[in-house]
Amino acid sequence: MAGLAEQAQRFRRVQALLAAQMARQILQVWRELMNPAKVDASWPAVRSALMPIVQQAREQSATLARAAYMDARRSAGVPDGGFDPHGPLQLAIDRLEASLDVTGPVEFKKAIAAGKTPQQAMDAAAVRMVGSTQYLALEGGRSVMKQSIAADEMATGWSRVTDNDPCAWCAMLASRGPVYKSAQTAGDPRQDGNRYHDHCACQAWPAFTMNEPFIGIAEKLYDDWLRETRGRGGRHAVNAFRSWWESDGRAAYRAPDRT
Incomplete structure (x- = not known):
C-alpha cells in the first residue's frame, strides 16, 4: 500500500x-509579445502563440495520466x-480563447482602470493567465x-492528493481520504472531491481495493476535520474548518515538498 501512495505523490x-x-x-510569450501601449493591436498575435502551448500541455497531462492509471x-x-483509460475531455477552442481573452487583455484593462501602472497591470494579468491556463492544461x-x-469496473474509487500547502478548500476535500464509488455522501460538504481551481496542485488517484491507504497529509486532515467540525454540519462545518485552517491549521502542514 505504501508503494501506491508513493506512486500517487510522484504523479x-x-x-x-x-x-x-x-x-x-x-x-515568456506574454512578456515578449504583449505591448502594453497597444493592447488590442498586439493581443491577436499573443493569443495565437499561447494557444498551442496550452493545448500541448493538456495533451501531455492526459498522456501522463493514462500511463499512471495503468x-x-x-x-x-x-x-x-x-x-484502456478514458478521456481526456476535449478542449473547445472557443473556451480556450475566452479564457485567454478574460485573463489577458480584459484583466490588463481592469487593472489599469483600477489605477495600476502598465507594469503592474501586466503582472496582474500574468498571474490570472497562468492560473487559468494551468487549470485547462491539468x-x-x-x-x-x-x-x-x-x-x-475494477476501480473502487479515488483519493485526492494534495501538496503540503493546500488551500482550505482542497484540504477539506482531501480530508475524506479514499472516496469509494459506493460511499454514501449525502449531507457531507466534502462529497465533490473532483472540483479544482486555478493554481490548484491537487490530483486524483485511483483506488482498487476497499482498504486503500490515506495519501500524504490526508489522514491527519481527516482527524482534523472530525475535531474542528464536531457538532456542525453543512456550511457551518465548512466555515469552521476554513476558519481553523486559515488561523492555525495551515502553518502546521507547510513543509518542503520532497522530490
Whole structure:
C-alpha cells in the first residue's frame, strides 16, 4: 500500500512540474509579445502563440495520466483485462480563447482602470493567465483519471492528493481520504472531491481495493476535520474548518515538498 501512495505523490509532482514548465512558456510569450501601449493591436498575435502551448500541455497531462492509471492498476495487482483509460475531455477552442481573452487583455484593462501602472497591470494579468491556463492544461490529466475511474469496473474509487500547502478548500476535500464509488455522501460538504481551481496542485488517484491507504497529509486532515467540525454540519462545518485552517491549521502542514 505504501508503494501506491508513493506512486500517487510522484504523479502529482510530475503534473505540477508540467504545469510549472508551461507557466514559464506562457510568461515568456506574454512578456515578449504583449505591448502594453497597444493592447488590442498586439493581443491577436499573443493569443495565437499561447494557444498551442496550452493545448500541448493538456495533451501531455492526459498522456501522463493514462500511463499512471495503468501503472496504478498493475501495482494494485489488477489483472490486465484489456481496459484502456478514458478521456481526456476535449478542449473547445472557443473556451480556450475566452479564457485567454478574460485573463489577458480584459484583466490588463481592469487593472489599469483600477489605477495600476502598465507594469503592474501586466503582472496582474500574468498571474490570472497562468492560473487559468494551468487549470485547462491539468484538466487533461484530471479528466482522464475521473472518466477512467468511473468506467473501470475494477476501480473502487479515488483519493485526492494534495501538496503540503493546500488551500482550505482542497484540504477539506482531501480530508475524506479514499472516496469509494459506493460511499454514501449525502449531507457531507466534502462529497465533490473532483472540483479544482486555478493554481490548484491537487490530483486524483485511483483506488482498487476497499482498504486503500490515506495519501500524504490526508489522514491527519481527516482527524482534523472530525475535531474542528464536531457538532456542525453543512456550511457551518465548512466555515469552521476554513476558519481553523486559515488561523492555525495551515502553518502546521507547510513543509518542503520532497522530490
